[in-house]
Structure formats: structure tokens, C-alpha cells
Ligand code: TMP
């Protein structure tokens with residue numbers, strides 16, 4: 001299979017059908033745009049299993065995603081889309097860069113969710129953009145921006161409820177979008193604890209990649225806890 005793309009945590013391979021790709025989840029863990037790196041056995045498999053569940057929830061709710069099906073231990077089949085180079089972040093609770101930027105205590109609940117856009121560029125350290133930057137630099141048009149926000153909030157409502165059923169607080173998350181051959185906006189990439197902050201609702205224990213970013217504990221243990229709990233949420 002010909003490799004068409006390799007990112008920090010995933011590889012995309014061609015399939016016989018030009019409309020579909022295989023997405024392989026690597027065991028590589030990076031943080032701070034690759035400045036911190038480790039290979040963590042089983043991370044790829046856990047992320048693949050978790051994203052199969054989260055995309056399953058979203059598909060069932062009628063959100064168009066690139067997910068087609070689970071195919072092997074570390075791989076899923078996805079529809080080929082042209083990725084819009086934006087990280088769309090939704091926040092419910094203060095953490096991470098928001099806590100730093102605003103000088104706020106981690107854990108404070110926001111009165112309503114915030115959406116933010118970051119430009120996907122390792123060289124530039126993923127700068128935050130507003131809607132004017134996105135339009136002026138032709139990254140996405142106004143209609144696409146509006147749709148991305150609408151879908152992002154809808155994804156937030158859905159994920160918040162599902163994780164809550166598993167006793168997990170959805171603090172914030174990052175999603176990415178692509179467009180298919182007809183220009184239709186589609187949710188792409190992954191929804192895994194690599195790009196989603198998830199805290200135990202009772203104990204406040206951090207279960208996501210912040211364990212690796214800030215040396216808070218064993219990453220696999222956190223990811224396994226998430227998987228174990230969301231498995232029962234349909
Ligand atoms: P932040 O608080 O560091 O800006 O992160 C917000 C959310 O986005 C958090 O759930 C982690 C995720 N994220 C990524 O998936 N990739 C990134 O490069 C960054 C900076 C954050």
C-alpha cells in the first residue's frame with residue numbers, strides 16, 4: 001500500500017478505491033508540536049478503538065464523518081477528503097492554553113462553550129486565528145466557517161452527553177474538517193484522548209494526553225479507563 005501522508009500520530013495509505021484511505025494509528029506520542037516525543041506501546045490500538053466509538057456516536061446522530069469502518073488492530077477505513085488546515089477547538093471548562101492566556105484557574109466551568117481556530121503549521125507553532133484571518137488568507141470562506149462552528153457545537157453537545165454517561169467530563173477537544181469531491185464539509189481526523197481533555201467526574205483524575213504532556217501518570221492506564229467506560233455507552 002502506498003503511503004500518502006504521515007503525521008505525528010497517524011499514517012494514511014491508499015486503497016484500491018481512490019475515494020477511500022486507510023488510517024493507521026501509530027504508537028508515537030508527541031506534545032508541544034513534536035518537542036516532546038515517545039513511543040508508547042498500545043497507544044495506537046487504544047486510539048483506534050476510541051475513535052471507532054466516538055465517530056460511531058457522531059455518525060449515529062447524523063453528523064457526516066469520514067469514518068467508514070474498523071478494519072484491523074490499528075486501522076480504520078476512511079473517506080478521502082481534502083483537509084482544511086485548521087484545528088477547531090471547543091472548550092467547556094478552563095484548561096490548557098486558555099488557562100494560560102486568561103490567567104484563569106484550571107477547572108472553572110465556562111458559562112457557554114468557546115470555539116477557537118488554530119492554523120495547522122508546525123513551523124509556526126499552530127497560531128490562533130480569528131475568522132478574518134481565515135477569510136483573508138483563503139483558508140475557508142464565511143459559509144464554511146459558519147458550518148464548522150455549527151457542527152463543532154453540535155459535536156460538543158453530543159460528546160458531552162456521551163462522556164457524561166461514562167462518568168467523564170468533556171473539558172475541551174480539537175476536531176478537524178475536510179471537504180469531499182463535491183465540496184461537502186465532513187468531520188475528519190479523529191476524536192481520541194490525544195486531542196480531547198477528559199477528566200473523571202468524581203475524582204477529577206486526568207485521563208487524556210495531558211498525562212504525557214505534563215507527566216501526570218501512565219498514558220495507557222488513562223486511555224484504557226476511557227475505553228472501558230465508553231464501551232458501554234451506545
Ligand atoms: P490547548 O488548551 O492546549 O489549546 O488545547 C485545547 C484542546 O485541543 C485540547 O483538548 C488538546 C487539543 N490539542 C490538539 O489536539 N492538538 C494541538 O496541537 C493542541 C495545541 C491542542
Ligand code: ASP
Pocket residue numbers: 008029030031032033034035194213
Ligand atoms: N498535537 C501536538 C503535538 O503532537 C500538540 C499537543 O497535542 O500537545 O505535538
